[in-house]
Amino acid sequence: MTLDLSPADRAKFATARRAVDFVEDGMRLGLGTGSTAAWMVRCLAARIRDEGLNITTVATSTRTAEQARSLGIKVVTLDEAKWLDLTIDGADEFDADLNLIKGGGGAHLQEKIVATASDRMVVIADPSKEVETLGAFPLPLEVLAFGLNASRTLVEQALTSLDVAGREAVLRMNGDQPYRTDEGNCILDLHLRRIGDPRQLSMVMNQIPGVVENGLFIDICDAVVIGHADGRTETRDIATGSIDERQIDLDAAFATLGN
Numbered sequence: 001m002t003l004d005l006s007p008a009d010r011a012k013f014a015t016a017r018r019a020v021d022f023v024e025d026g027m028r029l030g031l032g033t034g035s036t037a038a039w040m041v042r043c044l045a046a047r048i049r050d051e052g053l054n055i056t057t058v059a060t061s062t063r064t065a066e067q068a069r070s071l072g073i074k075v076v077t078l079d080e081a082k083w084l085d086l087t088i089d090g091a092d093e094f095d096a097d098l099n100l101i102k103g104g105g106g107a108h109l110q111e112k113i114v115a116t117a118s119d120r121m122v123v124i125a126d127p128s129k130e131v132e133t134l135g136a137f138p139l140p141l142e143v144l145a146f147g148l149n150a151s152r153t154l155v156e157q158a159l160t161s162l163d164v165a166g167r168e169a170v171l172r173m174n175g176d177q178p179y180r181t182d183e184g185n186c187i188l189d190l191h192l193r194r195i196g197d198p199r200q201l202s203m204v205m206n207q208i209p210g211v212v213e214n215g216l217f218i219d220i221c222d223a224v225v226i227g228h229a230d231g232r233t234e235t236r237d238i239a240t241g242s243i244d245e246r247q248i249d250l251d252a253a254f255a256t257l258g259n
């Protein structure tokens, strides 16, 4: 029963359930990372099982790969899949142009590679992720451990000449050790508060030696599905400007999960 879920989880489930409607038989699909993406993987597994769909997936993290495989979903590498029809992933923030901040879960490097190797990227989010201006959520930078402090100094120097409201770069920790990504790199979380020019910031950050990838997704996302705790969903498509509203029967949908 979805009644046992928190309002936040009901909203995540609603957006996830609506987003898997865009999956078609035979697709090669990118699977995002995070709590909303985890709901999407459960919904996808239910559709594959109930409708006998032939779906090949590429995961954006070991976490997601393990979850998908445990639910019987076929997972291959991106090189094996070659190219993807669709990627469905969460986000930490999105703006009116569907530019995103991602990487709260530390997976934005693989997420960006997978999303840009897809014909289409659909973001799944609850209304709290929508912002007028990106930057309240700290922007993650994946950075090589080698020369980390030098890279951090260069990042903070570069930020002084950019249109941002803060420039603190905080090393993400896992207990008393630096957090390590799937690639063994570290993450600097940039507390910028407001990002005036996300495109410029993204380009400047990726020029700094040691920075592997930043969490800004500019012109990558094609549509966002916003889910609400009462089962309402709204899908906005950036290319067509269309808005599609659907009501999900959360209890009925939850009963199909069976996992």
Ligand SMILES: O=C(CO)[C@H](O)[C@H](O)COP(=O)(O)O
Pocket (backbone or CB within 6 Å): 032, 033, 034, 035, 036, 037, 089, 090, 091, 092, 101, 102, 103, 104, 105, 106, 107, 108, 111
């Ligand atoms: O970018 C991500 C992981 O790197 C996630 O998609 C993002 O952090 C949103 O996660 P959640 O759905 O748990 O709020």
